[in-house]
Amino acid sequence: MNYEVQQFKSEFFKALAHPMRIRILELLSEGEKNVNELQAILGSEGSAVSQQLAVLRAKNVVNSVKEGTTVIYSLRDPLIKELLGVAKRIFDNHLVSAITMLENMRSGD
Template sequence: MNQNIQQFKADFFKALAHPMRIQILEALCTGDKTVNELQTIVGSEGSAVSQQLSILRSKNVVQGVKEGTSVIYSLRDPLIQDLLAVAKQIFDNHLVDAISLLEGMRNEPESIKHLD
């Protein structure tokens, strides 16, 4: 059972492992969108957005519902919003650590900086 969960997690994170897919998910956090709306937000052509949506759909991260001639995409699970927020917090924490390290290096006396 534990191995199944680990495999699910690995597959799930692989589905998220592309900047455009993250951008699409962040856009969907604000509400359902058509492919055309996502193209505008992402700033990419339709085939690239459709390809990334296909990957997200195949991993059950997003869902599409046909309305007339359009497909409206939405997050399959609202917890994805929380996951993206936590990822941003982790990034912010790493950024704060990097800034602290740089500030510490800037505050070192010149004689110590040249020892490296």
């Protein structure tokens, strides 16, 4: 059982291992969006956005629902928003530590 959980975690984090996919998830945590909306916000080509959405769909991170000719994307699990927030707090902690270290180095000169 442990192996299956570890495998799931590994695959899940692989799905997050791209800056555009993270940004897409951040945008989807604000609400549902279609490819055109994501493309406009990201300032990226539709094919690049579609490729990243395909990865997120394949890893079951996002849902897609077709409405006419438009596909609407949403987070599969609302906890992803919380996970992204925790990741940002971890980044902020590292940043604060790095700034403190630099300030200590400067004051030591």
